[in-house]
Amino acid sequence: MYFRRSPRRSRTGVTLFSLAALLVSGCSAAGPTSSGGSTAVAALVALPQATPSALAPYYGQKLSWRDCGVPGFQCAGMKVPLDYAAPGAGDIRLAVARRKATGPGKRLGSLLVNPGGPGGSAVGYLQNYAGIGYPAGVRARYDMVAVDPRGVARSEPVECLDGRDMDTFTQTDTTPDNPREATELVDAYKGFAEGCGARSAKLLRHVSTVEAARDMDVLRAVLGDRRLTYVGASYGTFLGATYAGLFPDRVGRLVLDGAMDPSLPARRLNLDQTAGFETAFQSFAKDCVRRSDCPLGAKGTAPAEVGKNLKAFFRRLDAHPIPTGDPDHRKLGEALATTGVIAAMYDESTWEQLRQALTSAIKEKDGAGLLALSDGYYERDADGRYANLMAANAAVNCLDLPGAFSTPGQVREALPSFEKASPVFGEGLAWASLNCAYWPVRPTGEPHRIEAKGAAPIVVVGTTRDPATPYRWARSLARQLSSGRLLTYDGDGHTAYGRGSACIDAAIDAYLLHGTPPAKGKRCT
Template sequence: MYFRRSLRRSRTGVTLLSLAALLVSGCSAAESTSSAGSTALAALVALPRATPSALAPYYGQKLSWRGCGVPGFECATLKVPLDYAEPGAGDVRLAVARKKATGPGKRLGSLLVNPGGPGGSAVGYLQQYAGIGYPAGVRARYDMVAVDPRGVARSEPVECLDGRAMDTYTQTDTTPDDQRETGELVDAYKEFAEGCGAHSARLLRHVSTVEAARDMDILRAVLGDGKLTYVGASYGTFLGATYAGLFPNRVGRLVLDGAMDPSLPARRLNLDQTAGFETAFQSFAKDCVTRSDCPLGGKGTAPAEVGENLKAFFRKLDAHPIPTGDPDGRKLGEALATTGVIAAMYDESTWEQLREALTSAIKDKDGAGLLALSDSYYERDADGRYANLMAANAAVNCLDLPAAFSTPDQVEKALPSFEKASPVFGEGLAWASLNCAYWPVRATGEPHRIEAKGAAPIVVVGTTRDPATPYRWARSLAHQLTSARLLTYEGDGHTAYGRGSACIDSAIDTYLLHGTPPRDGKRCK
């Protein structure tokens, strides 16, 4: 599973990972666990308030700030222990960036931001959007700060496959038609996992969300803040909620936008997310058929028929990929086309681009537009280099939860439920859930509740037609957190803050600037 806030204000980047690793990888015997039944799960236990003496050097370190190539921003390196159980076993160096409060008004401290993932670069998000695009009043009063979590981007990134191998991986068929294609998909997952184990063996056991949350507490202390002020989107909500569960007495003003539900095993998370993409696609389909340039149906075409037309197009590509003009010779097959469509589901502002890309592919046999969407999804640049997004995503997910499926036979048995959740995407997303079955290290996490008893009010934000973090997850997390205030956006797209709703933005800005949370249950349209 992969979640990240869209950076569409500054670039095409969307919140994704490969269909070969799109979903959270874990499930336990408690696959039927639901929000209503989460009370049977253990709650995350808070850490002792006193800082262990072995960690004192980390909490007492001084950051050396320097310029980092982007005007107005400065960067530093934070040291954290590789293994919190053995602080003397080595360090991990984390990249930190900040933009100081601009004034006027009294400085309120540091505001840490995280765009999600796991695997999204928080430093990149800060420099490309948050540090210049957050409301001026917020930037005036807070130092805007980001840290790339361990294993991500600039913070000792997990590495798995090189660009050429990644090109092959992203084109692997995730809707196998026979045993041979199933074997090829399994081999691709194994090759990816083996690459991660070979290139990142030291770090692979220590990139969990719990460890990343503990790193954030060291950063909070080093920045001189008594409590953490934080805005996390998508997977960043799981990271922020985990922090609150571990350090409830150090919670300042926390915004968790596009919330995840930590009480669910991954197969259930994957199934819910599959349904979320279907909901988003239905919204796209209803909009598409009202427009003259819809390539999947005209006025009066039912959304279900739009989906059938798209599936028929995918089947054609599976048999006969089409040219893209890519200098590396990549053609548009079913896997890349599906990724491109899913990429556009995260933000309704991309629907026009998707219509144009589909029109070119269907009518003109030109796959360039869908390939561009897919490449933005994977963070592949024009030179064929990939960010470590997919590697970090799999590394964190496969450590946080046990594998969703252990064998292809288990996927086969689950296909009907996934295809019911999404006739368009269900098959591919079911097979995507197999990726962590072959991971080189065992998972250390399990589904759990997060209560954060004693924490200050925490704002949990949910969007009713969010494709990647379904609204029910926000309701569940808000129910678990003892001090949560649920803020609802009735609309489309992934996350809500800063996406055009004055009602949402005003509620969150008031909370960040004045400490006054919205009333629980507030709804915005």
């Protein structure tokens, strides 16, 4: 399956960038069968402390900073080897951006941020949110820095399909009702994979999370920092934890917000995530029926009935898509509508927008609102152009883990467990797990524990009703890390830092500014 990015709205209504995870594109038949982690998988092995001589030119390079065209920000390009096993075989140029510490107070170094994905632009996140929206005290003491990972956005992006073909792909029915529709879905996944293979063949072999983490260490050295200070959200927690596992002696202050569990095979991750979206939907349903404008049930309607009503709406769209007013004549079918609803699960501040969009679609046969949510999720602009989020997302996920299912028959066998996890979303999310079966590049990763023995304290943040990175993953990662410290947010939505909890923000700010990790067992609302 696939990770995705969802817009987050601040308390003042300004749209901000925030990455959120959707389901991972892989699975291994081996490994743990529960979400508590497992000793059956090996731990990530740290790299030697000494930098290999072949990498010295990369670690010793000087960045040439220039104006980004965005007030207050500077940009530069950084070279890293395409293949760390063969540094002389070619380079990748990565896009880096920073906003220098504003003062007052002594500068603490660089704070690298990553919003997740995989496939989200860290540079865009820095310029649109972190570099201006992080707490003033943090921005005063740190140079705020971001690098688009290899294959993402400004860093030699993976390319797969053009806008028109992407429109077709995103409308493909992911709940096939018969063999013909299943074949159409398989053909869509094959076409996407073939497009990636044709346009980005060389790059596809070298966009793994391990390679991206090694790139971050080059950046750390180039910036002149002895240790890495980092805030990663969603998939960014996997990237940050991987860095810690590879370079435990270079860990500074790491915050992993909305944590993933690297010890789980992806089918288990997908199933947990499917249940996470169901949990988030239950919260939305309870909130919806308390309000007079809920289109899915009257006051007092049970959440299960709300889910049945939404599923029935999806089925009607599957048979009869509705108009949207889109200039490219796209109609709202089940696939786009489902994506629109899922997009709104990431942040409870979007629930009002979802109620309005559902009301228009159900009562007025106008799908424009749900289409807008879906387009924002896929990063499609008004001219029909897509960011490379989906391409990079699949490229990283399909390289990091083996494919979830090999055949449609395997998906059908797994459907009962997915539908039990989520009666509303389970069927579609199970079929979405098939995409890596046709990927043109063999995976290089497997499930593994990350212990990072010897690392400084690492703060792992988990939200109890997080739809995309279930809370149990944060508990598991905090246990795996030798210096992990779990910080719990009892609330809704994806991730916790900067989402309205003064308790969470104060705990993370104290850690970033003073190096004081939260107390063991600390819980915030």
